[in-house]
Amino acid sequence: MSDSSKRKPLVAEKRSSTKTGAKGGRGKARPRKSARRRKTPVRRGGVLGLFERMIRWILRLIWKITWRIGFAAAVVLGLAVGYFYTTLPDVTELLDGRARGSVTLLDRDGRVFAWRGDQFGGVVTTQTVSPHLKHAIIATEDKRFYRHFGVSPRGIASAVRINLSEGRGPLSGHGGSTITQQVAKLLCLGEPFDVTSGQTEQEYETACRRGTLSRKAKEAVYAMAMEAKYSKDDILNIYMNRTFLGAGARGFEAAAQRYFGKSAANVDPAEAAMLAGLLVAPTRFAPTNDLDRSQRRAATILRLMNEQGYLTDAQTAQAQASPAQLSDAAEAEAGGYFADWVIASGPEFFTRDTTEDVIIKTTLDQRIQKAAEDGLAYIFDEKVREGSKAQAAIVVMSADGAVRAMVGGRKTKVSGAFNRATQALRQTGSAFKPFIYAAALDLGYSPNDTVQDAPLTINIPGSGPWSPSNYTNRYYGQVTLTRALQDSLNIPAVKVSESVGRDKVRRVASQFGIESDLAAGPALALGASESTLIEMTGAYAGILNGGSAVTPYGLIELRLLGDDQPLMGTGGGIGERVIQEDAARQLIYMMEKVVSEGTGSRARLGDREVAGKTGTTQAARDAWFIGFSADYVTGVWMGYDDNTPLTGVTGGGLPAEIWRETMVRTHQGVPVSPLPMIRPTDGGAVRGGGGDRLVGPAPRGGGAGGIIESLLRDILGGGGGGGGGSNAPAPRQGDR
CATH class of the missing domain: 1.10.3810.10 (Biosynthetic peptidoglycan transglycosylase-like)
Structure with a gap:
């Protein structure tokens, strides 16, 4: 019986102690992973080691500083973003950030033609x-x-x-x-x-x-x-x-x-x-x-x-x-000058400095505006020498003062430019003469009344003798008032002005809309006073409409964007009567003769009746032609901004041709209508007595004319009919 108590317990072989036997056993056992140690870095010695350690220390320091600064910057950035975040309004409040409003201008047909503001x-x-x-x-x-x-x-x-x-x-x-x-x-x-x-x-x-x-x-x-x-x-x-x-x-x-x-x-x-x-x-x-x-x-x-x-x-x-x-x-880019004029004529808080979006309906007719621009460009391209710095301006309006086109200079696509039609005060020359005859006709004179065109000297208190002359330096004897205006004779114009009274002439001119200061002396009759083209054109519109004053206007109505009801309406139009209607119609007859037979012949429009008046100032610094058909009144001025005299230009020349080119284009498709004029032979043409009234020397046998001649001699200080007196230089504003 075996002794089991003495048996040794079965124990696994220690692999670590097993040795390779004859039969080829395993070698040394590997050490356990758990027993493995981290390898200690080997520090280099010498200069290289010191340098390596310094680099590592610097890098560690940079990292420590960097991440701290980065963290601090991120915090600051976050706070800054957060602050601005709290100040930002709702997005709908940021969509329209304009400080000013806008003005949109519509033409007479309701089409947009210009913009102003933001x-x-x-x-x-x-x-x-x-x-x-x-x-x-x-x-x-x-x-x-x-x-x-x-x-x-x-x-x-x-x-x-x-x-x-x-x-x-x-x-x-x-x-x-x-x-x-x-x-x-x-x-x-x-x-x-x-x-x-x-x-x-x-x-x-x-x-x-x-x-x-x-x-x-x-x-x-x-x-x-x-x-x-x-x-x-x-x-x-x-x-x-x-x-x-x-x-x-x-x-x-x-x-x-x-x-x-x-x-x-x-x-x-x-x-x-x-x-x-x-x-x-x-x-x-x-x-x-x-x-x-x-x-x-x-x-x-x-x-x-x-x-x-x-x-x-x-x-x-x-x-x-x-x-x-x-x-x-x-x-x-139509009507830049016109748009600026309308903006300037409106209330500032709704135009120049508006904070609202405003819509203004105007009187502008873009077809007529183009006609004026094209007519001006045609004459300067075809008949003005290349490189000329001469300027011109045009205004076209209806008889009630509604402005249909405006050109304030040769450069037409502009905004905020100097507008020669509304801002330039220039001497009017013989373009002023219709107001002399308007005053005379309103007092009962007739277009067939006569006046003596002969050398004239007037003694002006404080200035001495003054001797005007005609543009041609010739004198034509006894002439009718119609002939005197037709040929732009200076002596008859002065005599008629002195006969009816300068105060009467000034009153008629200013009531027709010439607001500038008018000359006090006899040179008033020769256009020594200054005016703007728009004033003169508006005054002629008063003649066409039968003798009532007009205020030129471009604004029909002003309303805010989105509103149906206008805030304001027309600021111009026909005003009070200045002269009697038949006097105005007789004057139209006389002015028609200026175009059909006189100094304005280059303005003829074929079978369409037109009337007008030329004007050229001292040394030809300004040249004008202003006239009208039955439908439109147009004024043209030409000259230099610095008052340099024009060369070979009178009102009956290039200005009349610019007027014609503008009016031909303006009247395309417009039916032909007669002028509302009364000829001297028409019934009722002459008022206040029978026969023609004479302003010149009395006819043989005496008569009313002799009384007026006597009065005229008294007014002129004895120099009314003579050629004596001073040889002082005389104005020659008449036209040829």
């Missing part, structure tokens, strides 16, 4: 604008707009690289700004414009666009706050509504209306590209300034849209083959 066509959103426009904006300004957090480090780095390569400072030129950063600039980083600060809006906007490093940093923080507050579409909506796009247009709806006459919802790819192309430089690329340049810029935008997948190759080719064109109103 135009805002209405709010647009990413959902309401044309998709082409949205894509054009993103392709042009910020192709990663929907992927960044408000700031694009890649874009900034690229912009800095380009600026440095072009020799500019890192922040000068290309900015690398995202759309969000551009919106931050448009909002001026939350600093509103203060109208009481004394700063202009332009100065305010310039300050908002400063490119300093601190400004850029604040702009980036503000942009990130906007990204946190608003959606991407909200930010794009602000951008589309607030950005300036040239020609007074704020926002893409106003720009689409301004340039294409359509809503931003309806623009095609070519139009969308042209609008987006304005963002980089709205004034430079405005199609109203240079359409070709704007179209070339749009072609670049179309290529970007194609490269980024917004347009197919076929769409791109079609848009480039058919570039965007201006609307008729934008292309015409």
